[in-house]
Amino acid sequence: MRLTIIGGGGFRVPLVYRALLTVSPEESPDRAMGRCAEVTLFDPDPGRARVIASVLAAQAAGVPDAPAVRIAADLDDALRGADFVFCAMRVGGTAGRVRDERVPLAAGVLGQETVGAGGILYGLRTIPVALEIADRMRAVAPDAWLINFTNPAGMVTEAMSRRLGHRVIGICDSPVGLVRRAARAAGADPAAVGYGYVGLNHLGWLQSLTLRGRDLLPGLLADDAALASFEEGRLFGAEWLRALGSLPNEYLHYYYAARETLAAARAATETRGEYLERQQGAFFTDAARMPERALEVWERARLEREETYGAEARAASGGGERDSCDLEGGTREWAAPVLRHAARRVVQEALTNAVKHAPGSAISVRVAH
Template sequence: MNLKIVIIGGGSSYTPEIIEGIIRRHHSFPVTEIVLVDIEEGKEKLQIVGELSKRMILKSGKPIQLTWTLDRKKALVGADFVSTQIRVGGLQAREKDERIPLSHGFIGQETNGAGGIFKAFRTIPVMMELAADIHDLCPEAWMINFTNPAGMITEALLKHSDHKKVIGVCNIPFNMRHSTAEILNVSPDDVEIEFIGMNHFVFGRKVTVNGQDRTEEVLEKLKKGLDYSPANIVNLGWSSTFIDSTKLLPNPYHQYYFQTKDVLTKDIKAFEENGTRAEKVQELEKSLFDLYKNPELQDKPKELEERGGAFYSDVACSLMDSIYNDRKDIQTVNTFNNGAITDLPTDAVVEVNSIITKNGPEPISVGPLPPVVKGVIYEMKAFEELVIKAGISGNYNDAYTAMIMNPLVRDEKGSKILLDELLEAHKEHLPQF
């Protein structure tokens, strides 16, 4: 029996992660074919990653055929799963997303604020085209989307594309669960966090270990400096007052919204002294690909963990394994709400724990939003809908409303300055505008 996975954005430095994840699960998820796909600009990286992936598979002894190509449509034929990890415009575009807002005194970040809006604007049309190809060429395939901003991209596809077998994944809930396990000195497999909210704006409401409620203990540890931030976010810590008042586990991205002044001060200082995170990632990418070129390398190098999305293979591969085997286990994914959060529309995409079946995720009911964060989650979901609308319409006024309604911008004149400058900077990748 054939089991084919296509990885869109196959030349990404993250690809060895997913190859490792597939190899480790081959006993239960017997993949027979992997095709790495990229675009002309990524041809060299695709070749390097393809060669490393082949060496990894050869060392494992698993009977997996691996190829790489620039022909996306040919690759998609017969696919069972399509994993997406693209960055439209590359790291150079990310650098603009960070530099331009920071130069005007606003947060510059790749998935939040003005930068996150423009990443969505560049990415939505490309992902819509990809979804159309999947629907035409492998309509039964599950699309596992790791492309950021994952929640918005997943909602855009589920609502506006013909392909409905789409699930969004993010490594933030994974990081939070594993870091929580570390501070409790227990196995991550025994930890469950009840997540409520949306991608990059999700809260942990309850922590259990083997069914025992350990929430209070974790919150106390959090006040003392628990750090579950990925490599791309410097943890500033949380005050006792914030934790005692909300009684929720914030995720690392909440710093941008609840510690905006401190984050902006830190980021502007770093920007002026050392450049943006995007520039550091470009240096890291260069060193990673230098490692990947080594014909003796047969494993994912530990240095990959310095990337902000490290460990996502455990998320993406576990999800594919569970769908394939109809495991009915619980994983945290981005999917239609379907009543899980009673305060939000059925067709809003949320990030919640779900039962993973062969027919996809079944979100677990968590009831109403905690009153303390109900308003901000309403606001963020409404903002996301504005971004999706503008990303599809290409209408200037739609884009402006998305910009001014973003909590990290919300400035009448500043919104127009940012919008105009970013539209000009990214015009090559914004055909809808």
């Protein structure tokens, strides 16, 4: 399987690659079906792509059958021959994000990456580029599937599906992060629980958390100490969560506590985008200067980035610092299993269509990687 990453110079790309390096036999009984043989990076900034490629090379050191990594010369080169295209781009870079935050704040409303006025501005800038990519996919990679992880995820996925139809899959790591944190707080193995999540991506509520037929959520909501042990419990508070009877996604704090989060954002010395522009700029400068230490520099910057995630909402709620378990949320490591399951889904769909439309005919399946 050949995977292309649009936004291949993005800071979190190594999370996807690290997950590809750790395919377990349980996750992929048919190793050929789930194995990614090549990862192609495409980014409008070749310097960033080279830095990320050096991080991936360090991650792959000593790993048997690690996916080969190459940097594409242009978009068509990146798309041609791809089985899956993972779209995780930031149109306008972090400078664009800063504008999305500062313009609304100056008008007295919240500027945030995916919700409210900031999210609308981001979507308006991103969708035209996403449609151009969809058009090039139709032209040079018509059989490829697109996995969209570009925010605002719902808007971008819907727009691209109008060009690519059912070959677009939108994903978000935020809901699964909430499920994992809630399961741990309830004393359960996150891999063993079932759950009911109502909503889409960032805007949703966890309404059930089941283990062997028993719903753990009522007990969790009744336990002040357990609620105080994870991000959403501290962010919303026990009283509010019990009134809701569910666990909201952390992004809903921007709606439930709009005045408080707006006040915290306006009082902050810098926006999240300004912080990332400064922090990531330092990372890319340092890693380009010391490519042999790129992975070490990236790991240090990643931890700092994750520890400061959601600082405005925590400041508004008095939630304090992030706990270590809060850093084990969704992240893009969740995306690699999605890609593997999508590959199986493609084969299953092909076989189903063959049986439906050509019953009794001989069918052969070839998996190339």
